[in-house]
Amino acid sequence: MDSAKSVLVVGLGLTGFSCVRFLNSKGISTVVLDTRQEPPLKKKLLDEFKDIPVITPDELESYQYSIERLIVSPGIDPQTPWLKSLEQNGLILESDIDLFCENNRKPIIAVTGTNGKSTVVSQIGHIFKTAGKKAIVIGNVGYPALDALMDGQVDNSDYVVLELSSFQLEITSQLSAEVACITNVTEDHLDRHGSLTVYKNAKHKIYNNAKNVVWNRDDPLTVPSKHKCQSGCSVGVSISEIGANAFIDFEDEKIKFADRQFINLANLPYKGHHHFLNAAMSAAVVKQLGYSISQIEMGLLTFKGLPHRCCKVDEVNSINFVDDSKGTNIGATQAAIITLSSQGKPFTLLLGGVAKGQNFSLLDIDSYPLVKCIVVYGHDRSIILEKLSCRCPVLKADNLKGACEEAIKQCLPGDTVLLSPACASFDEFTSFEHRGHVFAEIVAQYATKCVKTSDTVSG
Numbered sequence: 001m002d003s004a005k006s007v008l009v010v011g012l013g014l015t016g017f018s019c020v021r022f023l024n025s026k027g028i029s030t031v032v033l034d035t036r037q038e039p040p041l042k043k044k045l046l047d048e049f050k051d052i053p054v055i056t057p058d059e060l061e062s063y064q065y066s067i068e069r070l071i072v073s074p075g076i077d078p079q080t081p082w083l084k085s086l087e088q089n090g091l092i093l094e095s096d097i098d099l100f101c102e103n104n105r106k107p108i109i110a111v112t113g114t115n116g117k118s119t120v121v122s123q124i125g126h127i128f129k130t131a132g133k134k135a136i137v138i139g140n141v142g143y144p145a146l147d148a149l150m151d152g153q154v155d156n157s158d159y160v161v162l163e164l165s166s167f168q169l170e171i172t173s174q175l176s177a178e179v180a181c182i183t184n185v186t187e188d189h190l191d192r193h194g195s196l197t198v199y200k201n202a203k204h205k206i207y208n209n210a211k212n213v214v215w216n217r218d219d220p221l222t223v224p225s226k227h228k229c230q231s232g233c234s235v236g237v238s239i240s241e242i243g244a245n246a247f248i249d250f251e252d253e254k255i256k257f258a259d260r261q262f263i264n265l266a267n268l269p270y271k272g273h274h275h276f277l278n279a280a281m282s283a284a285v286v287k288q289l290g291y292s293i294s295q296i297e298m299g300l301l302t303f304k305g306l307p308h309r310c311c312k313v314d315e316v317n318s319i320n321f322v323d324d325s326k327g328t329n330i331g332a333t334q335a336a337i338i339t340l341s342s343q344g345k346p347f348t349l350l351l352g353g354v355a356k357g358q359n360f361s362l363l364d365i366d367s368y369p370l371v372k373c374i375v376v377y378g379h380d381r382s383i384i385l386e387k388l389s390c391r392c393p394v395l396k397a398d399n400l401k402g403a404c405e406e407a408i409k410q411c412l413p414g415d416t417v418l419l420s421p422a423c424a425s426f427d428e429f430t431s432f433e434h435r436g437h438v439f440a441e442i443v444a445q446y447a448t449k450c451v452k453t454s455d456t457v458s459g
Contacts, residue, residue, distance in 0.1 A: 011073025127299030
């Protein structure tokens with residue numbers, strides 16, 4: 001690279017900071033651009049790298065002719081006009097994953113999907129661990145890929161298990177995975193991508209250059225090109241004769257493979273359609289790498305799951321409270337509704353937050369009669385209410401606390417309150433994790449109130 005030239009890193013979040021840190025370690029001149037005057041990590045950046053310019057788009061003209069390479073953080077829309085202008089001047093939009101792939105020498109297992117991808121990468125990493133292998137789980141799951149590379153975690157691993165979002169994939173060109181997997185594709189991030197087709201196409205970039213592929217054959221939007229199907233495995237509840245396949249038999253509680261081997265799901269520590277599908281996806285990915293059924297089954301049986309995914313918070317006053325705060329889109333919430341419905345007890349559903357352009361008429365509530373009531377809350381509650389089509393009562397609340405209070409009023413002993421918002425959390429919270437923690441706090445406050453009331457009555 002020309003020593004007089006620089007790399008422009010766009011976006012000073014965790015990913016952008018990891019890019020700066022990595023490029024600096026290679027002695028490469030860097031300029032950082034962020035649309036915010038004072039991005040949260042600016043002080044940390046300037047403390048660690050004093051001479052790196054941090055600019056806004058208004059200052060870009062002074063630097064654009066010295067920029068030789070352009071790395072864009074996933075939170076920045078590639079269609080932003082000043083980015084398009086740089087593209088027209090001959091620069092290629094690249095991601096942190098491109099930088100990672102240039103410098104990584106370990107086999108990559110890459111996973112994307114609207115829902116389930118964090119669980120699947122974590123499950124895969126756990127299966128490798130129980131099989132005696134070292135695997136590092138990185139990417140969109142929360143550990144930036146370049147940080148893992150800089151920290152030495154990648155070099156000390158046998159496999160890199162990489163979770164990728166559509167935002168990362170849409171500008172990534174250098175990914176070459178040993179196994180690439182798409183769990184499912186349903187409407188999400190349409191406020192960014194514009195259409196389901198564009199969103200799906202971004203997801204499908206994970207298949208480019210992959211040696212093996214795994215997909216959900218019950219979801220046509222995950223199916224790869226015909227020639228890719230021959231080097232992969234499909235997973236689903238339907239029967240298929242295309243390539244190797246895994247069949248989820250809910251009645252027998254088994255994952256059955258085309259080679260007549262099977263994995264027993266009866267003893268898994270978690271139940272439900274989407275949990276079994278995630279387990280089958282993980283199993284199929286690892287089986288593609290030659291691991292035995294016994295090794296895979298041991299990993300699945302000892303995997304405890306991730307928080308904020310249909311997790312019981314507490315039972316208070318004979319009401320169950322379930323946290324599915326990770327349900328940030330309609331597909332995830334639909335899966336949670338199916339899981340709760342399979343338990344045979346009525347529940348009230350909490351929906352709300354930032355709707356991300358989704359069509360809530362697709363949330364087929366009337367097919368699940370155990371949904372006795374819905375409480376919509378938060379920034380886009382009116383948008384949700386306008387599109388939602390159902391026969392059960394629908395109530396409104398300003399925020400999550402108000403929604404919980406309304407839901408509790410609707411509950412009889414034995415009922416459940418399910419937080420599965422089908423929305424982003426950023427109207428009221430910093431993340432879906434923060435939203436889940438606050439939900440638990442609201443439940444704890446309700447429990448304390450019930451105890452005090454009981455003490456008053458008994459006294």
